[in-house]
Amino acid sequence: MIQTLINPKQIIAARVAKEMKDGDVVNLGIGLPTMVPNYLPESVNVILQSENGYVGLGPLEGEIDPDLVNAGGQPSGILPGGAFFDSVFSFELIRGGHVDVTVLGGLEVDSKGNLANWMVPGKMVPGMGGAMDLVTGAKKVIVAMEHTAKNGSSKILEECRLPLTGKGVVDLIVTELAVFRVTEEGLVLEELQEGVDLQTVKEKTEAAFRISSAMLIPA
Amino acid sequence: MKKIISMDEVTSIFKDGMTIMAGGFMGVGTPEDLVTALLEADVKDITLIANDTAFIESGVGPLIVNHRVKKVIASHIGTNPETGRQMIAGEMEVELVPQGTLAERVRAGGAGLGGILTPTGVGTVVEEGKEKLTVDGRVYLLEKPLRAEVALLKAYKADKSGNLVYNRSARNFNPFMALAADLVIVQVEKLVEVGEIDPDDVMTPGILVDKIYVQGGSK
Numbered sequence: 001m002i003q004t005l006i007n008p009k010q011i012i013a014a015r016v017a018k019e020m021k022d023g024d025v026v027n028l029g030i031g032l033p034t035m036v037p038n039y040l041p042e043s044v045n046v047i048l049q050s051e052n053g054y055v056g057l058g059p060l061e062g063e064i065d066p067d068l069v070n071a072g073g074q075p076s077g078i079l080p081g082g083a084f085f086d087s088v089f090s091f092e093l094i095r096g097g098h099v100d101v102t103v104l105g106g107l108e109v110d111s112k113g114n115l116a117n118w119m120v121p122g123k124m125v126p127g128m129g130g131a132m133d134l135v136t137g138a139k140k141v142i143v144a145m146e147h148t149a150k151n152g153s154s155k156i157l158e159e160c161r162l163p164l165t166g167k168g169v170v171d172l173i174v175t176e177l178a179v180f181r182v183t184e185e186g187l188v189l190e191e192l193q194e195g196v197d198l199q200t201v202k203e204k205t206e207a208a209f210r211i212s213s214a215m216l217i218p219a
Numbered sequence: 220m221k222k223i224i225s226m227d228e229v230t231s232i233f234k235d236g237m238t239i240m241a242g243g244f245m246g247v248g249t250p251e252d253l254v255t256a257l258l259e260a261d262v263k264d265i266t267l268i269a270n271d272t273a274f275i276e277s278g279v280g281p282l283i284v285n286h287r288v289k290k291v292i293a294s295h296i297g298t299n300p301e302t303g304r305q306m307i308a309g310e311m312e313v314e315l316v317p318q319g320t321l322a323e324r325v326r327a328g329g330a331g332l333g334g335i336l337t338p339t340g341v342g343t344v345v346e347e348g349k350e351k352l353t354v355d356g357r358v359y360l361l362e363k364p365l366r367a368e369v370a371l372l373k374a375y376k377a378d379k380s381g382n383l384v385y386n387r388s389a390r391n392f393n394p395f396m397a398l399a400a401d402l403v404i405v406q407v408e409k410l411v412e413v414g415e416i417d418p419d420d421v422m423t424p425g426i427l428v429d430k431i432y433v434q435g436g437s438k
Contacts, residue, residue: 051318052244053388066247067375067389073245073298084387086394087244087270088326091319095339114342125306125315126297127271128345133319136339167342 008146008176011193014039015174016103016144020046024100025093027051027134030072032144033103049099051130053090056082071130094130095137102138104131106145106173108160111207113170113182115143116162128165135166147175147204154206156180156187177201180209188212222381222431226256226438229404229430232369233260236289240268240325240367240396245298246278248389250373250406252434254279257287257371264289268325268365270318270392271295272302283311292365294318317345320362322392327364329398334363370400374423377407378414381428382421390422397427404430 005011009032017039020026026046028034040046048057051071058079070076078084093099108116115135118128135141149155156173173180178201179191187209192201198211233239239257243249249269257265258281267288272295273280280299282288290312296302305311316324323335336359340346350361372393375386383405385393397403410433 050388052247053391065387067387069245069247069388073247078387084385084390087318087322087391088395091322095319095337125303127293127295127315128317129271129295130318132317132343132345133339136337136341137319164343 009035011176012144012146012174015179015193016142019140019142019172020044020101023047025049025055025098027094027099027102027138029102029104029131031105033105034072036103036144049090049093050076051090051094051134053087054078054082054084055093056080058082091130091133094133097137097139099134099138101140101142102134103142103144104134106143106155108155108157108162109143109145109170109173110157110160111182111186111209112159113168114160115141115165115170116160118165119163121163131165135169140171141166141169142172142174143170144174147177154204157206158208177204181212186210189215191215222379222428223410223436224404224430224432225436226252226432229253229256229432230260232402232404233257233262235262236264237262237369238266238268238367239369239371240365240400241279241371242269242373242391242393242396243273243278244270244388244391246273246280248373248385248391248393249273249278250371250404250432251277253371253404253406253432254282257282258285263287266290266292268292268367270321272299274298275301286310290314292316292321294321320345321365322395324362324365325392325399326395328366329395332364334361336360337362365399367400368402370396370403372397372403372405374405374407376409376411376416377405377428377431378411378416378425379431380413381405381425381431382416383407383423383425383428384416384420385422394423397423402429403427404432406432406434408434
C-alpha cells in the first residue's frame with residue numbers, strides 16, 4: 001500500500017481506490033481502471049465483476065487457462081468464492097443495479113454527467129462493448145482519466161462533442177489534478193490532488209464548476 | 220437421433236446469405252473448428268451475430284478477413300482492424316449493439332418474446348430509429364429479438380444426447396444462442412455417454428442441440 005505515486009495514472013488510481021467500500025461489487029474498465037485494486041487498503045476487499053461472465057476476477061496464478069480471460073481478453077484468474085455465468089446473467093447484474101461501482105476511462109465528460117468514451121467519428125470505431133450498460137446500471141459511475149487530452153485541451157467540457165456513451169450517468173470524475181462530483185446544478189470541485197493549485201485546475205477545465213463548501217474551510 | 224457429425228457434414232450445412240450466430244468473447248468460447256468448416260464451405264453474404272469480431276486469425280475473425288460476411292451485428296469490433304476497415308470502405312455493414320442489449324435480443328429471439336425494453340442507450344446514437352416507451356416514469360428503448368438459421372456453439376463437454384457443460388469464462392453467449400437458431404451445432408472437446416453428466420450439472424439441455432462435432436473427430 002505504501003507506494004510512491006510517480007505518474008498521473010497512479011495518482012488517479014490511488015484516489016479512485018479511496019471510493020471503494022469493503023464488500024463492494026466493482027467492474028473496472030480496461031486500462032487505467034485495472035490499476036485501482038493495487039491501491040486498496042488491506043481492510044477493503046472488493047469483488048470484481050468481469051462482464052464476460054464471472055465474479056471473483058483475480059490475478060493470473062499458475063498456468064494459463066485459455067478459457068479464462070478478463071473483459072479485455074487477457075488471461076486471468078478467479079478467486080475462491082467466485083462464480084461463472086453467461087452473458088445474459090452478467091448484464092442482468094450490471095443493468096439490474098447489482099454492481100456497486102464501475103470505473104471507466106473517458107474521452108470527454110461534461111457538466112451534466114454525460115460521458116463519451118466509445119467512438120471518434122471519422123477514426124476507427126471500436127464499439128461500445130459493455131460500457132453503455134455499465135454506465136446505465138451501475139450504482140456509482142466513476143470516470144478515471146487524465147485531465148487533458150494529449151494536445152493539452154480539457155477533457156472536462158461544458159457539453160460533450162463526441163457521441164455519448166451515456167446521458168447524465170457520471171457521479172464522480174477523478175483526474176491527476178482534481179476530483180469533481182456531478183450534481184444537478186453542475187460540477188462541484190471536491191478536492192485538489194496533492195501539490196495542485198486551484199488556478200491550474202481552472203485553466204485546464206473548460207466546464208464551469210463550483211467549489212465544495214468543505215474545500216473552502218481551511219484544514 | 221444421431222447427433223454426432225463429421226467436419227464434412229458441418230460444411231455441407233451452410234448456404235449463401237445465411238444468418239449465423241456464434242458464441243464467444245474475443246474468441247474464447249468460439250467453436251473455431253466450426254468457423255473453419257464455414258470457411259471451407261465457401262459461402263458468401265453471411266449475416267453474422269456475435270459479441271465481437273475477435274482477431275484477424277482467431278475467433279470469428281477469419282470470416283471477416285475472408286470477406287464471407289455481408290453484415291455483422293456485434294458489440295465490439297476494435298480488436299479486429301479488418302472489420303473497421305471493411306466498414307469504412309463500405310464493403311460490409313456493421314450494426315453496433317451494446318453488449319447487454321445484444322445478449323437480451325438473442326435471449327428474446329430464443330424465448331418467444333417480441334423484444335425487450337432497456338434503458339441502455341437512451342440519449343445516445345443507439346436510440347436512433349427505435350421506439351421509446353415510458354414505464355413508471357423511466358424511458359426505455361424497444362430492442363427487437365434476434366434469431367439465426369444456424370447457431371455455432373462451443374462447449375467443453377457433451378453427452379451423446381447433447382447435454383452441455385461449459386468451461387470457465389468460455390460460457391458467455393453460448394447458452395442462450397442455443398435457443399435462438401433453427402439449427403444448433405456445438406463443438407465439444409469431450410464426448411461422454413448419456414447419463415455420465417449429472418442432470419444437476421447440465422448447463423444447456425440436449426433437447427436444444429441438433430448436431431455435435433467432437434474436436435479432432437472425423438473429417
